[in-house]
Amino acid sequence: MSWALLGLAGILEIAFAFAMKSSEGFTRLIPALLTVATGLSSVLLLSFSLRTLPMGTGYAVWTGIGAAGTAILGMAVLGESAAPLRILSIVLILSGVVGLKLVPGN
Template structure:
């Protein structure tokens, strides 16, 4: 269950980043509120997952999902660069996240 919570927290971290961009410096009320809600919920779920998952592993997976997921969504939705070196770096982040899950004892 902890890994499921960690995955949901990571997805919410992606939503957090997108709502933050959409809030335009917290000048747009609805995206600003959604930024706060997704950010707080993400951290609460991370905290719950860390009851079972080792802190280093959990935090690395959470930030990895958030960073790689946000970069992928930026490419897919916002037209960010999909240059091969950039995509390669995203793939390495994802490989690290998967590796941490595979070697975790929980």
Template structure:
């Protein structure tokens, strides 16, 4: 269950990043509220997952999901560069996340 909570926290981290972009430096009220809610929700779920997951593993997975997911969504929806080098680097991040999950032991 902790891995599911951590995964949702990572997805909220992606939503938070785009909320910050959408809020234009927190100058637009509703997008700013969206960014604050998704950011706080992400941190709360990360904290919840830390009850049974090692902090180093959980934090690395959370940031990996957020970083890779934000880059992928940026490429798809914001027209950011999808060069081969960027895609390979994102694949490396995701393989690290998967590797951390596989080597973490039993499902918590």
């Protein structure tokens, strides 16, 4: 259950980043409110998952999902650079996330 909460927290972290971009520096009300809601929800779910997961693992996975997911969607939706080195870097982040999940005792 903790891993599912952590995964959802990571997805909300991606939504947080996109809402923040859409808020244009918190000058647009609805995207700004969505930024606050998704950010708070993401941190809340992260804290619930840390009840049973090690802190370092949970936080690293949360930030990894958020960073890689945001970068991937930025390329797919916003037309951001899909340079090979950028893609390789994202693969390395996701490899680290998977590796942390596979460590016994997590």
